[in-house]
Amino acid sequence: xxxxxxxxxxxxxxxxxxxxxxxxxxxxxxxxxxxxxxxxxxxxxxxxxxxxxxxxxxxxxxxxxxxxxxxxxxxxxxxxxxxxxxxxxxx
Numbered sequence: 001x002x003x004x005x006x007x008x009x010x011x012x013x014x015x016x017x018x019x020x021x022x023x024x025x026x027x028x029x030x031x032x033x034x035x036x037x038x039x040x041x042x043x044x045x046x047x048x049x050x051x052x053x054x055x056x057x058x059x060x061x062x063x064x065x066x067x068x069x070x071x072x073x074x075x076x077x078x079x080x081x082x083x084x085x086x087x088x089x090x091x
Contacts, residue, residue: 008055
């Protein structure tokens with residue numbers, strides 16, 4: 001799933017509640033976000049490139065529970081796909 005303009009504190013807060021493996025993928029680099037140290041390092045690297053103090057990258061959740069956690073807690077603007085809990089869009 002793709003993340004757009006997510007504030008670092010929000011990403012780190014969500015990662016605290018994840019139980020499976022989470023990977024942050026950007027510019028061909030894949031960060032495993034299993035440990036707090038790797039989370040902080042990945043966020044710091046993303047912030048070095050950020051113009052507006054937010055993070056935009058691809059994230060991969062191995063656990064369906066973690067994926068649902070991200071979808072529930074991120075807005076449609078922050079998450080690159082619609083939530084399974086939202087009604088379908090009219091065409």
